[in-house]
Amino acid sequence: MSEVEAESLALTLSTSAAELHGALCGWLAGGGADVREWPARVLADPAAATPAAGGALDRLRATTVAQIGDAEFGFELLLPDAQASLSERSGALFDWCRGFLGGFGLAAGAAPNLSEESREALGDLAKFAATAPQEEGDEEDEEALAELEEFVRVAALGLHGDVALAARHRQRLN
Template structure:
């Protein structure tokens, strides 16, 4: 069973395009950074790579490529609110060490992108602040080398928690801000 809904580009496709651009960041971390950027109110544009990776020299993602598809799909999943939001992670058949490490990389990327976009001005609900702290704890975690079925279940629950936390933070920073603008 694959982690990624069919509309999110595959991890190998994203990896390949990143290598062609000379990017050394792991693909899950880049996706986390993109989602953090979007959830924190960063603009979704062709220049997202240079903004998220804080490198003005970076070329934009190729039109029609995996990275452009990653941005478009992630943005629409965040905006959709139907909880179809997905994390770009290795498939469920990968070792728990690989999957947990990729999830922690994703969280590290998310924190960086979110911080860049939201800065200190993020107006977070109590739940949003708590969610951000939890993502920060996950970003600092170390991958587990081996695991049993209980560990597998825990990892799935953590992934689900991260998905919901990201939607909550996007709601706090983007949707609530839009709502406030409409009221004024």
């Protein structure tokens, strides 16, 4: 995560690693193209620099593309590790959701064809994106955060299936 943050800062992308990853995931889930200049696309900023080939952001793109399309569901959110505070981890999750919604909206458009389950999941992601991080918590709060992270991960995969994978499937049929 620190490599992603460092390269993001060097390219003057004013977003956290979690939010940037969420935006990339949303872009891909919404059917956006896998391109090296992805920061310009997912941040809707044509002036955003293209990551160096093989750099942290280029590797993040390649890994994310592979994970989100993995039939074994190996997709992971880029979030702080378990040693970080509850506040830092929950804040990063909510940032990830904000990024996801932005990237998804840019790629999928205003009215993507979604299942009822995906529409509900998208609504839940919007609620999470509007939530403030929790400052302190106990074991129960830790478990709740882990459940939220899993829900977000599965929701992102479901939205990817409804939009990006469904579009590819329709193209193959035609």
